[in-house]
Amino acid sequence: MAPSNVDYSLYLVTDSTPAILGDKDLVQVVEAALQGGVTIVQYRDKVSDTGALVSTARKLHEVTKRHNVPLLINDRVDVALAVGCEGVHIGQDDLDLKSARELLGKNAIIGVTVASIEEAETACRDGANYLGIGTMFATATKTNTKDIIGTAGTKQILRAIESIGKDVQTVSIGGINASTVQRVLYQASDSKKKLDGVAVVSAIIAAKDPKQAASELLKLVQNPPPFAAASLANNEKAHDVKTLISEVPSVIKSVGQKTPLSHNMTNLVVQNFAANVALAIGASPIMANNGDEGADLAKLGGALVVNMGTTTGEGLSNFLKSLKAYNLEGGPAVFDPVGAGATTIRRAAVKTLMAGGYFDLIKGNEGEIKTVFGQVVQQRGVDSGVSVSSSLEKATLVRDLAMRERNVVLMTGATDFVSDGVRTFAVSNGNELLGRITGSGCVLGTTISAMLAVHREDKLLAAVAGLLHYEIAAEIAAAREDVKGPGTFVPALIDELYNIQKATQEGDLKWLEKAK
Ligand code: TPS
Known part of the structure; x- marks a missing residue:
């Protein structure tokens, strides 16, 4: 031979x-x-x-x-x-x-x-x-x-x-x-x-x-693995902003019609909020932190959110069990590396999780995404901190990380950057009040998981659909007369998430004109 x-x-x-x-x-x-x-x-x-x-x-x-x-x-x-x-x-x-x-x-x-x-x-x-x-x-x-x-x-x-x-x-x-x-x-x-x-x-x-x-x-x-099998060829994907936005309603509609399972392995602080958000956008939430349930839940056609908000050693092995189950079954997985750069334990947990399975999407603030990429950052607590990078640097980072992992990376901030390694977009919707309530980033992960569950052919489109649904709902909520501050903002946000789902189902796309 x-x-x-x-x-x-x-x-x-x-x-x-x-x-x-x-x-x-x-x-x-x-x-x-x-x-x-x-x-x-x-x-x-x-x-x-x-x-x-x-x-x-x-x-x-x-x-x-x-x-x-x-x-x-x-x-x-x-x-x-x-x-x-x-x-x-x-x-x-x-x-x-x-x-x-x-x-x-x-x-x-x-x-x-x-x-x-x-x-x-x-x-x-x-x-x-x-x-x-x-x-x-x-x-x-x-x-x-x-x-x-x-x-x-x-x-x-x-x-x-x-x-x-x-x-x-x-x-x-x-x-x-x-x-x-x-x-x-x-x-x-x-x-x-x-x-x-x-x-x-x-x-x-x-x-x-x-x-x-x-x-x-x-x-x-x-x-090909299940998570790659459903992908459209690159030339079949929307490459310009206008086309991408025009495809957003079909993803949101599909969530309402299919009520996909959003399986959240999330932290104590946001469980209730995340479940309410999932319901409001038309998904079906389950908060299941026991990894031994992963195999059964992965068979139900939904998506997994691994949120590192409160880490324990036991939590990590539970995450890995469910992640493996979703990888094997072909269900999408979202990684939210909350506070990734805050402690040695969290930095190690990021490494273990990234080596332990495939995430279709990684969502985090600047410090978190930098940590996942391997840069050394010292985060103070789990909040987003002060930005030190230019827009170009952020866009380059999300693109490079997405290319490296062959997935979609979303960096949240005043302007969000999202990339699948080939296409990189910036989204500037949202409202300052999102920064005044707890778990606003975490429940964005939940929102996007539902979009990914119904639309995996173009994961970037699913991410943008989730981002726009969520951030435009926040804008509309913040502008309401009955919203006086963070406390009244939360229920208004849940209402407006629900209203956008309903309006989209009925073909009313006025809300989407706010996309920027
Ligand atoms: C083709 N090597 C690197 S890791 C490893 C070995 C034997 C153990 C993997 O075990 N490349 C080739 N042949 C080799 N012998 C090495 C590298 C050296 P397991 O699959 O059980 O993890």
Whole structure:
């Protein structure tokens, strides 16, 4: 098999330790995984001595040859030579690539582990056939990894490879399993450079049924994730403000007609307010903070709001359970990283949540969005604080974060900035009184979740629909004669959210003329 014809879609890396292999027989596990559809195999055994390595590698090669799949050996060029298999995989601390190439020849497949742009560039220059990019997520299988680089780090490496124009194949590795694989492929890749596959150890080797595990993973690798499947092509989306606004009423109408579930995992302060807002805009709220309910609720066709307003360790694992359930089921998820930059605990929680699943939309104020992006900001409490960035800087930040995460990012403020990485819009509706009541940002997340639940084809449009519905309702409410201040503003806001839903249903779109 020529190195250029290799299919890297599902790359099995073996492990012989009892913690992962258990009491199963490695050759049988690999055979089963091949039946399940793995496309390339690496024999990785850090414990056996050379004689045993060669003998097991020979057996494995018999099996992989029958399935017409290449076998590589981890680290040990001597073993690969003795067995005559297709190549080796080398780590940064192993024999160098040039020496391995000299020993194995130009037809051998040689891959290298890389965790940074520099390592990737060196490996490309020295003629690697593929790169194992990682570690993606922390993994018990390999604890001596230098860096957890996540989807954002992986994407940077892919871009660097693209820009040097090298035709090298790539797989991602580390903590990849059935619940992370589609998001990894989706978020790490972009329109220019995609991962060619994923490499897994424990997801197959530790599985009770390796054949079934492999075939399930292969199916997931070959199909777009639910959260990408519904997307319109870029050229089918509204690209100018006028067209976008003209499409807003259909989204709002659809909320009224479908009464989507808005599943809020939110903080103590806003639960009641958020439930009332959801009802007023035509959605059906459920305040369910128990992650074990996520799987059932995700099946009901609604959307999830993960609001970090009051964090506890237990809350975090509940968030993750529900997030995974919505990702798997294909329901949209909104992340509201309340007070993200305020404390060490919250900054860590942001990282854990972002690594734990896919959010269709991230909504926050300037400090929160900066924290999610990775900038160090010290927020005072959870309020929005004083803005320090120009409009251009804010627009650039939301665009870059949306591009990195392949989702929609909304930064709220006197002017809101919203982007899907391609289109970026500014919205200047709203009223000063929104800043005088509690939870006004949180319930915007609830509003947008309902829009996303009924309209996922264009998530940016859903976000803009939610934003306009909510902020124009606030403007109308604030202008009412019976509104004397924050206290009377809250019920008026709920009324006007309801009135906009009703008017839109009846085809009265006067309110939308206020959009700016
Ligand atoms: C293709 N490596 C990085 S993380 C990890 C390993 C073995 C453990 C993943 O385990 N790329 C390739 N082959 C390698 N051996 C490495 C990188 C090094 P799990 O899937 O159980 O999280």
